[in-house]
Amino acid sequence: MRTCSCISLSGGQGKTTTIFFTSLLLAQQGKRVLAIDSDPQANLTFYLGHEVQPNQPSLLEVLTGQVSTEDGIYETSYENLFLIPADRGLFKVSDYLSSSGTGAFILKLRLKAVANLFDYVLIDVQPSRSQLCLTAVGASDCVLIPVEANVKGMNSLIDTLDFLQEQSNLMAFTGKILGVVPFRDRWVGNTQTLEGRQNIEAMKEFVGSTPILASIRESEKFKSAIRQGKLLSEMGQTDLQYPFEQIVEALGYE
Ligand SMILES: Nc1ncnc2c1ncn2[C@@H]1O[C@H](COP(=O)(O)OP(=O)(O)O)[C@@H](O)[C@H]1O
Ligand SMILES: [Mg+2]
Known part of the structure; x- marks a missing residue:
């Protein structure tokens, strides 16, 4: 089981x-995938068409140990894709995580129980910089x-790398940075705008040896695919899907 987080502090x-x-x-490639929504905004839960019912467990109950990890996992409408959902109540977990003293390791521990069920988490x-993030x-x-391929994105990159370095010094993060994914990179037709190119160049200079992966182009097509719950390739936009194909490569095989 390979576990990968998407982190960016804005x-x-x-x-x-x-x-x-x-x-x-x-999931479409036949891998068994567990998606975990650890953001109380619960956008991923919504995108995957799940709604947490008041009496049903979500990530909150899994983290606090009120239910087993398996009991917090739901099927989605996609074959091979499962979800531990979030709802707004998840913000309450921070107190529990900070008082436990070992908050940074709780999710890792909970996931051990389902390590044989999934190829990717x-x-x-x-x-x-919350306990949930940690x-x-x-x-x-x-x-x-x-x-984002702009100034706000650059600031988020600086903060995020700083946070990861801190956690790495504390041995709370022992993983690898797979790469930076520039988001909403502006292209006109088949040409990247000067602004986009310069912003990504600035990121490259800043990160040194950390890979800058293929950028996600600014396009309404992504929102439309999300709304329809489809891959870009299923909408005839195979070229726009390349960044995710590269991420799958970078994740390696399980
Ligand atoms: N390629 C794209 N171009 C423009 N907007 C996009 C693109 N892909 C997604 N979006 C929209 O950008 C917004 C922010 O993206 P999101 O993934 O939710 O960011 P985060 O999870 O970091 O807050 C969302 O409303 C999303 O629908
Ligand atoms: Mg989000």
Whole structure:
């Protein structure tokens, strides 16, 4: 089982989009995928068509040990793709995680119980230096850092790398940074705009040896695919899907 988080410490950086399409793609390729929504905003849960009912367990109950990990996992409408959902109540878990003293390792521990059931676990992470973020990173063998190809994205990249370095110094993060995924890169037709190119060049200079992966182009087609719950290739937009194919490659085989 390979566990990968999408982390970026600002909103709107493409985390949920990346987890959504990568999960669908892996599942379509026949891999058994567990998507985990660890953001109380619960966008991934919504994208995957799940609604947490008041009496049903979600990530909150899994983390606090009120239910077994398996009991927090739901089927989705996609073959091979399963979900541990979130709802707004998830913000309450921070107190539990911080008082437990070993918050960074709790998700890792909970996932051990289902390690034989999945090839990949993909985690959508809350964009803040929270206990929830810490436990997701602590459970991950690798992380992806999506960031907008603009100044806000550059700042999110700086904060995120800083956070990962801190966690790595504390041995709470022992995984690998798979790469930075530039998000909403502007192209006109088949040509990248100068602005997009310059922003990505600036990121390359900043990150040194960390790979900058293929960028996700700015396009309404992604939103439309998300709304319809489809892969871009299923909408006839195979070229736009390339960043997720590259991510699947970078994740390696299980
Ligand atoms: N390629 C794209 N171009 C423009 N907007 C996009 C694209 N892909 C997704 N979006 C939209 O951008 C917004 C932010 O993306 P999201 O993945 O939710 O970011 P995060 O999870 O980091 O907050 C969402 O409303 C999403 O629908
Ligand atoms: Mg999100």
